[in-house]
Amino acid sequence: MLLKTGVLLSAVTVLSCAKINTALETDDIKYIQLELEALPMLADIKSTAGLKVVLENYTEKYRIERELNEGTTKIDSIIPGRYSITISGELDNGGERFFLNGSLPNYMLLPGNEKVQVHVDGAKVGPLAFTEIFYAGTSPFYFRNQFYEITNNSDELVYLDGLYFANLHPTIATTTLPVWPAEDQGAYAYAQRIWKIPGSGRDYPIKPGEAVTIAQFAANHKLPQYNPDSPIDCSKSEFEFNMNNPNFPDQPAIDMQHVFYDGRAAKGSVPQYLTSVFGAAYIIFRVPEDETYDPVENASLQTRDLGTTSATRYAKVPLKYVVDAVEAGHNESMISAKRVPSVIDAGMTWVGATYNSLGVRRKVAGRRADGSPIFMDTNNSTVDFERQVVLQFRHYGQGIPAWSNAN
Amino acid sequence: MYNMNIFKEIITCGVAGLVLVAGLVLTVSSLSAQEIVPKKNVFTLEMGDSLGSWRNSRNAAGLSWDKPMAFSRIQMDYALEDGNFKRPEAPARSNSQGVYAIGNTHIKDSYIQGFLSYNRHKREDASFNASLIDPTRDMPYRVLDSNASDWINQHYKMGFDWTSRVFRDRWSVGVVMNYEASSGAKQRDIRANISSYALEISPGVVYALTSKQRIGAHISYRNRKEESENSNVNVYVDQGYYLHYGLGHAVPYVGSGTNLNYKGDTWGAGLQYEVEGDWDLFVSSAYGIGAERVTMGLLETRSEGLLLRKDISTEVRAKRITGQHVHRITLAHRWNRTVGTEFWNEFVSGLESEGYVNRYRANRSRYGGQQWKASYLWMDGTAWGYRWKIDATVAYEKENDRYILPESRMNIAHVDYGIGLSRAFSWSGSVCAIGAKVWRKQNLTADYSYGGNRPDEWPVTELMQGDLRYLGASYWRVDVPLTYTFALPKGNQQELYIRGNLFWIDPAGAGVTNRKGGELALGMTF
Numbered sequence: 029m030l031l032k033t034g035v036l037l038s039a040v041t042v043l044s045c046a047k048i049n050t051a052l053e054t055d056d057i058k059y060i061q062l063e064l065e066a067l068p069m070l071a072d073i074k075s076t077a078g079l080k081v082v083l084e085n086y087t088e089k090y091r092i093e094r095e096l097n098e099g100t101t102k103i104d105s106i107i108p109g110r111y112s113i114t115i116s117g118e119l120d121n122g123g124e125r126f127f128l129n130g131s132l133p134n135y136m137l138l139p140g141n142e143k144v145q146v147h148v149d150g151a152k153v154g155p156l157a158f159t160e161i162f163y164a165g166t167s168p169f170y171f172r173n174q175f176y177e178i179t180n181n182s183d184e185l186v187y188l189d190g191l192y193f194a195n196l197h198p199t200i201a202t203t204t205l206p207v208w209p210a211e212d213q214g215a216y217a218y219a220q221r222i223w224k225i226p227g228s229g230r231d232y233p234i235k236p237g238e239a240v241t242i243a244q245f246a247a248n249h250k251l252p253q254y255n256p257d258s259p260i261d262c263s264k265s266e267f268e269f270n271m272n273n274p275n276f277p278d279q280p281a282i283d284m285q286h287v288f289y290d291g292r293a294a295k296g297s298v299p300q301y302l303t304s305v306f307g308a309a310y311i312i313f314r315v316p317e318d319e320t321y322d323p324v325e326n327a328s329l330q331t332r333d334l335g336t337t338s339a340t341r342y343a344k345v346p347l348k349y350v351v352d353a354v355e356a357g358h359n360e361s362m363i364s365a366k367r368v369p370s371v372i373d374a375g376m377t378w379v380g381a382t383y384n385s386l387g388v389r390r391k392v393a394g395r396r397a398d399g400s401p402i403f404m405d406t407n408n409s410t411v412d413f414e415r416q417v418v419l420q421f422r423h424y425g426q427g428i429p430a431w432s433n434a435n
Numbered sequence: 436m437y438n439m440n441i442f443k444e445i446i447t448c449g450v451a452g453l454v455l456v457a458g459l460v461l462t463v464s465s466l467s468a469q470e471i472v473p474k475k476n477v478f479t480l481e482m483g484d485s486l487g488s489w490r491n492s493r494n495a496a497g498l499s500w501d502k503p504m505a506f507s508r509i510q511m512d513y514a515l516e517d518g519n520f521k522r523p524e525a526p527a528r529s530n531s532q533g534v535y536a537i538g539n540t541h542i543k544d545s546y547i548q549g550f551l552s553y554n555r556h557k558r559e560d561a562s563f564n565a566s567l568i569d570p571t572r573d574m575p576y577r578v579l580d581s582n583a584s585d586w587i588n589q590h591y592k593m594g595f596d597w598t599s600r601v602f603r604d605r606w607s608v609g610v611v612m613n614y615e616a617s618s619g620a621k622q623r624d625i626r627a628n629i630s631s632y633a634l635e636i637s638p639g640v641v642y643a644l645t646s647k648q649r650i651g652a653h654i655s656y657r658n659r660k661e662e663s664e665n666s667n668v669n670v671y672v673d674q675g676y677y678l679h680y681g682l683g684h685a686v687p688y689v690g691s692g693t694n695l696n697y698k699g700d701t702w703g704a705g706l707q708y709e710v711e712g713d714w715d716l717f718v719s720s721a722y723g724i725g726a727e728r729v730t731m732g733l734l735e736t737r738s739e740g741l742l743l744r745k746d747i748s749t750e751v752r753a754k755r756i757t758g759q760h761v762h763r764i765t766l767a768h769r770w771n772r773t774v775g776t777e778f779w780n781e782f783v784s785g786l787e788s789e790g791y792v793n794r795y796r797a798n799r800s801r802y803g804g805q806q807w808k809a810s811y812l813w814m815d816g817t818a819w820g821y822r823w824k825i826d827a828t829v830a831y832e833k834e835n836d837r838y839i840l841p842e843s844r845m846n847i848a849h850v851d852y853g854i855g856l857s858r859a860f861s862w863s864g865s866v867c868a869i870g871a872k873v874w875r876k877q878n879l880t881a882d883y884s885y886g887g888n889r890p891d892e893w894p895v896t897e898l899m900q901g902d903l904r905y906l907g908a909s910y911w912r913v914d915v916p917l918t919y920t921f922a923l924p925k926g927n928q929q930e931l932y933i934r935g936n937l938f939w940i941d942p943a944g945a946g947v948t949n950r951k952g953g954e955l956a957l958g959m960t961f
Contacts, residue, residue, distance in 0.1 A: 044658065044700035047726035050796075051743035054776045057797035057840050087686045089888035107840050108779065108795060136781055138795040169671040205782060306673070306689070358673070358689040364782070381689055382673045 060142050061104040066096055066115050069149040070126065076148060079117035079128060083137075084410065085109045086360040086376075110364060111137045114374055115148050116406050129406055131374035133366055155182035156191065156312060157352045157405050159239060159426070162260065162387035162419050164379050165305045170255040171383075172245040172276065174303060175262055178312060178352075179239040179426050181403050183396075186234055189227025191351070192321075193242060193284065194219035196309040197333065197342050201357035201365040201376075207335030216344040217311055217353070217369060218331065221301065222287040222323065223269060232266075232431060237400025239426035240266040244301055246281035259385040259419045264434040269301035276300065280433060291341030293324045305382040307356025309368045313349040321349070347372060354409045356388065363410070375410025389417045392424050400427060475506050476920045476930045476960055478820025478859065478866060485812060486754055486763060488717035492707050494639035494653040495596040495609030499546045500709070507538035508960045516952025520910070520942045523901035524570035526558035526586070535958075544600030551593045558586040563898045565627045565676065566663040566695045568619035575681035575775055575800065576729040576740035578665060578692055580674060581893055584623035591616045594635075604643065611637040611655075624667045625674045625692040631661035641707075651707035657725070659699045665692020677892075680740065681775050681800040682838040682845055683899040684887050694732045695739070701725025703746075713755060720749040737791040741776040761821075763812040768805070775800035804834040819866050824857040826872075833880070834906075841886040845899075847906045848880040857916065865921040872914040881907020910942035920960075929961040 062083070066076035076096050083092040083103070087110065094103055096115065116129040130148035137144070159179040165171035176193070180186045197206060197220045208218060225232060234240060246268035249258035262268075268281040272295070286295050303310070315321040323329040323343035330341045353372040357365060359380045366376060377388045390412055393404040401424040404412045417423075421434075428434045483504055484490065489497030515530040532555050539548030564570035566578035568588055594613030601607045613635045621627035639653030667674060667690075676692055677685035705721030723746040731737045750767040779795040810828040814821040833848035857870030883903045885895050920932035933956070940950040 044656070044702070047698070047700055047728050047741065048702070048724060048743065050728075051726045051741050051774065051776055054741075054774075054796055054798050057777075057799045059840070088684075108797065110779070110781075136779060136794050138779060141794075359675075359687055361686050361688050380687075381675065383671070 057108065058139075059105045060108055060137065060139055061102055062106055062137060063143045064096070064101045064103065064113070065099070065143075065145045066101075066130065066148050067145055068128065069130075069147050070128075072121055073119060073126060073128070073148075074121075076115070076119070076128070078119060079115050079148065082114045082116075082411070083111045084114070085111050086363040086410070089360070106137060108138045109136075111135050112363065112375060112408075112410070113137075113144065113146060114406070114408055114411065115146050129408075131408060133374050134364055155180060155184065155186050155351065156188075157181040157390060157403055158310065158312070158354045159390040159403055160241075160387060160417075160419065160421070160423060161310065161354060161356065163303055163305060163307055163356060164381065164386060165383045166249075166255050166258045166385045167383040169383060170249070170258065171302055171305055172247075172254065172300060173249040173258045173260055173262060174244040175241050175260065175265060176310065177239055177241045177421060179390075179401075179403060180234045180236050181405060183236050185236070187227070187230050188225045188232040188234060188240065189229050190314065191225045192222055192287065192311075192313045192315070192345075192349075193224070194222040194288075194311050194313070194343070194345060195303050196220065196311065196367055198367055199308055200304040200306050201355075201362040201367065205335075205365070205367070206333040209331055209334065212331075212344065214369060215348075216346055217350065217372070218342040219288065219311070219323075219345050220342060221289045222343055222345075223284040223301075224287050225267060226282065226285045232429070234429045235427060237396060237398070237402075237427050238429050239422050240429060240432065241421055242267040242269065242284060243279075243281060244269055244303075245276050246279040247276070257385065260421070264421070264432075266429070266432050266434065271295055271298065271300050273299045288323045288343045291324065291330055306358045307378055309353070309355040309373075311345065311353040311368075311372070312351045313345055314351055315349055352405070353407075354388075354413070356409075373407055373409050375408040375412075377409040377413040377415055379416050384416075385419070386416045387419045388413045388415050389423060390414075399425065401425065475504055475928060476819060476866060477508075477918060477932045477934065477958070478868065478920070479504065480506055480508065480960065482761070482814065482816065482820060485814075486756075486761065488709055488715070488752060488754075489641075489651070489707070490596075491750075491752070492651070492653075492717075492719045493611060493637050493655055493703070493705055493721060494641065494651045494707055494719075495598050495611045495637070496607045496639040496641040496653070497649065497651050497707065497709070498548070498596055498598040498609060499601065499607065500641070500649060503539060503546070503548070505539055505541070506960060508536070508958060510535045510956050510958030512954060512956035512958075514952065514954035516938075516950060518940070518948065518950035518952075520905070520908070520940055520947045520950040522571055522905050523562060523898050524564045525561065527560035527583075529556060529558045531556040545598060547595060547597045549593070549595035552591070554590045556586075556588040556590065558588065560584070561586055563894075565621055565625045565665055565692055566629065567697075568617050568629050568631055568661065573773065573802070574697065574727070574729075574742065575679060576695070576697075576742075577679050578625070578627070578663070578676055578695060579679045579685060579894055579898065580625050580676040580692070581897070582623050582625070582674065584621050586619055586621050588617065588619040601643070606643075607641050609639050609641075611635070611639075611653075624669055624672070625676055626666050626668060627663055627692070628666070629661060629663040631659065631697075633657060633659035637703075647711040649707075649709045651709075653705050653707075655701075655703040655705075655723070657699075657701040657703075659697075659701075659727075661697040662694070663696075664694045667691040677894050678739065679894060679898075680777060680838075682836060682843040682883075683885050683889075683895040684838055684841075684843065685889070685892075685894040687889075687892070696730045696733055697727055698730075699725055699727030699742075701744070715754040717752040717754075718750070720747070722747050737780055738778040738793065738796075740778070741796075743774045743776070744771065745773075746771045756816075759816045761812075761814040761816050765808070765810045765812075767808040771804050773802040774798050775802070799840065800836070800838045802834070802836045804832070806830065806832045817861070819861050820859055820868075821857075822859055824855075824859075824870070826855040828853055838886075841888070843883075843885045843887060845883045845903070846880050847878075849876055849878045849909075851876045853912075855914070859918075865919070867920075868916075868918045870916045872912075872916070874912040874914070876908075876910050876912070878907050878909045904946060908942040908947075910940050912938060912940045914938045929959065931957075931959050933957055 160177035243262035243265035246265040248263040355368040487501040537550035598609035619629040635657040637655035641651040679685040703723035808830040815823040853874030855872035859868035
């Protein structure tokens with residue numbers, strides 16, 4: 029009995045002292061020095077000196093901006109923490125201009141972990157880009173006015189026919205990230221639901237600088253039966269996600285073609301296509317003409333979240349198909365909960381609240397000769413997007429396609 | 436869930452056991468009290484508490500040397516306060532109702548005293564807290580939200596002090612055991628449902644060097660836990676909130692809050708020395724060291740903060756009784772240091788094991804304070820208490836807090852002094868005392884500098900600046916206590932009493948008006 033009591037008391041003493049010992053063995057925080065090396069992926073590029081590096085710690089709101097030196101760049105006076113490291117800029121290499129970028133999202137820049145290498149590659153700017161997204165809804169609890177604006181950010185005519193739209197899993201930013209099959213080797217994004225713009229191939233052309241919108245429900249939301257406080261009238265949207273809900277009937281906008289949801293082509297019983305009012309992760313992608321993509325019939329393009337017991341099926345979208353991706357979360361603190369692979373979006377954008385009628389809008393980097401906007405696209409939505417903007421279709425004067433009902 | 440069930444079971448067993456012990460103490464003491472002490476009322480009990488030496492230490496082994504009067508006392512009380520001179524987390528208004536019972540007895544040659552109390556505290560319009568029952572308990576790691584809300588808090592406390600008989604006219608041993616359980620409920624999104632317990636045990640020993648000199652030593656251990664769970668009732672509207680790390684450094688979030696789990700252990704030890712002479716002298720000193728870890732949810736690997744607290748307190752009490760005159764001089768000093776450790780955790784996905792992994796931890800905040808205090812008490816004693824009582828105190832206190840990177844500082848220093856006067860009258864077995872206390876807090880230093888990157892956000896502009904205004908304010912406080920006690924007809928040593936106190940705090944130049952309140956207690960001694 030005495031022995032048992034002694035053992036128990038000893039165990040209690042040891043356990044109760046563990047916290048005290050941990051605290052006593054901890055040192056004060058100190059600044060650290062980052063040793064950063066940019067590794068160019070293009071054979072022609074020998075030096076990355078002159079590129080801009082940005083370190084951002086979103087939770088603590090630190091931002092450090094420097095220019096890369098030859099070889100290793102040392103940056104001191106950094107408070108340890110989780111940083112997104114983004115390198116970007118233009119280089120003149122033998123008279124040829126290269127726009128390079130590379131990033132390392134959510135890097136734990138901590139003592140013992142200060143030597144960092146970032147691969148920088150030629151920036152691949154997709155011809156189409158999300159330019160305005162509204163997901164937060166309008167008070168009180170009105171969410172049917174969500175929309176997604178897509179602009180032709182290239183210098184060539186683009187046909188929207190066959191362009192896919194998807195939202196990724198998890199539908200809401202969470203630090204409990206899914207577990208995907210190891211054999212995928214990070215080559216895919218994982219979609220919860222996929223839609224496709226219909227057309228025979230040349231039905232929906234958009235010229236450089238023109239934009240279209242896809243609405244959850246393409247009605248005039250300012251009408252009394254909807255929500256007069258709604259910031260936007262979606263009745264002029266070109267496309268809508270029609271879920272065959274008799275209470276919110278089909279509108280004149282062109283219906284998006286449903287492709288995939290939980291392993292099937294059917295839309296399911298959900299009465300609307302609502303993406304999270306906290307912000308979701310959205311992609312548009314296009315399948316090369318010589319390839320086929322059928323995540324419903326091709327089981328190898330499906331998976332479930334191996335981190336749970338849920339049987340819900342998600343569609344694999346090869347990253348090489350992705351034209352543009354934007355990830356949105358609750359606020360800057362959710363940067364640690366990124367779902368989108370950093371190669372297609374190294375950052376995250378946010379509006380900071382739900383039902384506040386505010387959206388996110390891509391920044392303008394320049395103008396074409398005809399005055400149409402060229403949008404910033406560094407594959408980092410934290411950098412590329414203005415946040416908490418008052419919504420407006422074609423805010424920067426984008427054109428309206430000739431076939432649009434907005435004319 | 437399994438752990439919580441065990442946790443609740445332990446609490447239930449602990450409460451039941453302590454209720455049994457305390458109930459036994461009260462029952463036995465009420466049966467035997469009448470036989471031991473000829474005269475007692477709230478005044479004589481108050482004098483015993485003021486003049487006792489060992490009972491004001493943490494060493495119960497010396498209680499019998501205090502020669503405590505055998506007594507029992509039960510009390511119901513009601514208190515309220517109102518006014519905008521307050522810390523930002525304090526309620527704009529509050530009221531509380533409580534019951535309290537205390538008693539003691541001798542069982543053969545050993546001595547035991549125990550108490551029970553319950554208090555229901557309604558706090559109205561309290562802001563900047565969604566994870567602590569007491570947001571002013573110097574715990575920087577907490578959830579902040581700006582929605583002023585009502586709270587319903589309930590507190591249960593019980594405990595006993597036991598001391599053995601004196602062995603070989605030299606040795607006595609004793610133990611102090613206290614248990615507290617509290618619950619708190621925030622009534623507005625972000626809701627908070629919080630429960631806490633604390634268990635403290637302090638065994639001690641006293642050795643009589645001579646018939647007039649004694650030395651004592653004790654050790655103490657305290658274990659506490661506080662678990663807070665946040666949620667939104669209106670699931671359609673998410674609330675903005677912050678996780679606070681210290682001195683206004685906070686990270687914003689949107690949603691329905693989180694769950695924070697506070698677990699702390701504190702060890703302590705103390706020494707005492709008593710000598711009787713023209714002046715009875717009692718010197719005591721105690722050292723405590725403890726740590727409290729804050730985790731998100733119940734995951735040990737997802738620590739948000741760890742506080743290491745060290746505390747040294749020293750007190751010298753000198754007492755002299757000449758005829759009816761009672762003098763007591765007290766000198767006290769307290770030194771405390773707290774170090775705040777933060778953790779950098781990373782979520783690691785994986786098929787076999789996934790979860791949070793701690794990558795790094797470092798001390799990121801330091802808090803330090805010192806307090807010096809001197810007081811003098813004089814009473815003109817009588818068989819039924821005292822006719823006059825004068826109590827004067829002067830104190831100096833300073834606090835220097837620092838958030839290391841990015842550097843922020845808060846420095847507070849003030850001198851406090853005050854005097855209280857009480858006059859008691861006795862007639863026909865009744866005693867009535869009326870008094871007044873005047874207290875002055877004179878601020879000497881109050882500054883706060885914030886070096887972070889969110890200087891325009893409300894944890895800095897409202898919480899910290901509001902705290903600075905309160906802590907840096909000079910003010911006058913006036914208390915008017917009134918006590919009336921009378922013997923029950925045919926009651927043998929049974930007295931009823933009514934006790935009240937009104938207070939008024941008038942701050943100067945703090946940009947606020949005042950704080951006022953009162954309390955009323957109805958009780959019985961027997």
